[in-house]
Amino acid sequence: MLPLIAFACLAGTTKTSASADTYTPVTVISDSVLTSILWYTDNLNTLSQGFTLDMHVAVGRRLSGVSVPWNGVPAPTVTDLIPTIAVYPTVIVEMGYNDDPVAFKSEAEQVIGMLLQRGAQHIIWPTLAVSNPDFASMNDDLDSLLIEYPQ
Numbered sequence: 001m002l003p004l005i006a007f008a009c010l011a012g013t014t015k016t017s018a019s020a021d022t023y024t025p026v027t028v029i030s031d032s033v034l035t036s037i038l039w040y041t042d043n044l045n046t047l048s049q050g051f052t053l054d055m056h057v058a059v060g061r062r063l064s065g066v067s068v069p070w071n072g073v074p075a076p077t078v079t080d081l082i083p084t085i086a087v088y089p090t091v092i093v094e095m096g097y098n099d100d101p102v103a104f105k106s107e108a109e110q111v112i113g114m115l116l117q118r119g120a121q122h123i124i125w126p127t128l129a130v131s132n133p134d135f136a137s138m139n140d141d142l143d144s145l146l147i148e149y150p151q
Contacts, residue, residue: 087118105141
């Protein structure tokens, strides 16, 4: 549920352009958690009010290495995806559930670095719902990365 809170907070902000028809672009990178937004028009319409969401959502996506196959095909990892997409100043990264807890912090830091190099200025990375101890540890990693990269 935490990724939805991040979107709700983002959707509650105001437009940054002078034109009522121009919306702030936001890059969104996610694993399957955000399919509940992407696959349901009402959810997507609600959460994209005031924004143009450039959604890159894939089942089984991992930060690096090889993603978990879905229908026999692994999605591009985040590190493979970033060079191929538009990276807007605001980026939402909802990732971690498919990732190796031991490698998570270094892979997340690599992703942050790649996003910053591509022009990201604000990175929103919601913490994981703690359904197992590994996710709590990964949230600690995200907290420490937030201190290091306060964007």
